[in-house]
Amino acid sequence: MLASSLGACSLFGMQFGMARLSEKECMMRAMYFESNRSSPDGMLAVGTVVMNRLYDSEYPKTICGVVGQKNQFAQGVLTKRMTDSGVVLAAQMADRVLAGERHPGVGPAQHFHTAGLRFPYNNMLYVLEAGGNEFYIKTRRR
Template sequence: MCSAAIVALASTVVSAAGELPQAPAAAARLIAAIAPPADTVAPDVLASETAVPNIAAPDYIIADDDVVAPRPAQLTTLVAQTMTAAPTAYGDRECLARAVYFEARGEPLEGQLAVAQVILNRVASGRFASTVCGVVNQHGQFSFDRSRTPADGRDWRTAKAIAAIAATAAWDAVAPRATAFHATRVAVGWASMHKVGTIGNHVFYR
């Protein structure tokens, strides 16, 4: 309400109380008591005009040298939380966990997750088998012996956690849209594929 309107209202109220000649002076005192200073800004307006949006930082960074560098601390926390939940591994989830275990155990968590995401990207691409187990067991695609059994220890629990995180898309892609990878010690002729980046001892392509 503007000051003029407050003056009029206050004068009316005081005058109605007794048609007193000092009504304008009383109204002025009433205005001083109820009207905010001219330079006062309502808290809700101030907050809306000065609030700074909370912009989340990216979950991963691809450096100029093509080395993928996600934030390990955050993924470490997520893996630890998932391990605590003791995710089960059967069917496609078991195939995914086994591939992570045999292809990438001992690698950085980001590298293990990237391997799992490569398999899921293949399933989604339509150019490979339509299931995780189909992709993992496809002839000539992965180097590990399918008949081997993972040792029941921390590496296997980590692989199961990574598989659960990848399968539920609980973490962003660390090697976006990658559908292939190889060990850095191996030379390959994938000239037609785009190099996404290197994580640990693996190079990823799409």
């Protein structure tokens, strides 16, 4: 039962629980899979959203918990292989976010979706487009 509640990562083809991933690795994975793998600006924005959620009582209290929360980030974000040069950039950007850097355009936003999509909701205040995503703050319905 416990194994089914944990995310997993693969090392040499063996499955391990999410607890094996460091906070940096979880941050890297969110940035890598959510920001087109090559945009420092987009990676910083995604990392800022992760940190904004981390400090909100509505979300889990660890980076891995935030990133691994069901239906919040790309499917398989904690299990898929990172295979290209974007890994190096993700590691660099994760270090910057973990050291306290934030994207100034994101502000308190805790949400984003793929750029170009439009939704009929009237409670989304868009604040930034970066790395193929649009970042927004949920507001009271207008």
